[in-house]
Amino acid sequence: MKRLGVAILGSMMTFVFGAMAQAQAPTDPQIVGVVQTANRIDIDQARLALKKSSNPQVKEFANQMISDHTSLQKSVSDLASKLGVKEESSDTSKQLKQQAADESKKLSDLKGENFDREYVSHEIAYHQAVIDAASNTLIPNAKNAELKSALQSAAPLLQGHLQHAQELQQSLKGSGSSGH
Secondary structure, three states, X not given: OHHHHHHHHHHHHHHHHHHHHHOOOOOHHHHHHHHHHHHHHHHHHHHHHHHHOOOHHHHHHHHHHHHHHHHHHHHHHHHHHHHOOOOOOOHHHHHHHHXXXXXHHHXXXXXXXXXXXXXXXXXXXXXXXXXXXXXXXXXXXXOXXXXXXXXXXXXXXXXXXXXXXXXXXXXXXXXXXXXX
């Protein structure tokens, strides 16, 4: 059942980012808007994890998400200011906000290991969707070379987050079966 939930979440994220690719190519201001929305969402989810989780590994991961995505958010904001690009909303950023609100509601109703597993599963699906969107839609459509380069530079960080979340998920499975 849990795998079905992760698969559905992954499909929803792929749909949102995929819809962006199917629609008119995003403009640089829309790309900045999507990136900043994605950063804010991950920061907010991590703050929720810090409040709700008692697992030290989950808290460490959440702190890393806040630190890294805050830095990324500042970098993108600084670059956008330098380039004179204002963050612009799009259907994709609006859909991301709606999905984040739905996930936050779901997470707020969970406790303990159930919360930890859902948060980490969501982080895996979310980072995979963001990586796919960056590779397949955002980077190819970025017109400004500096913006494109910044997006490409963020890819290893996002991949590292995905791998960390996957390792954390394995660790949670191990602790859940031993009765912790």
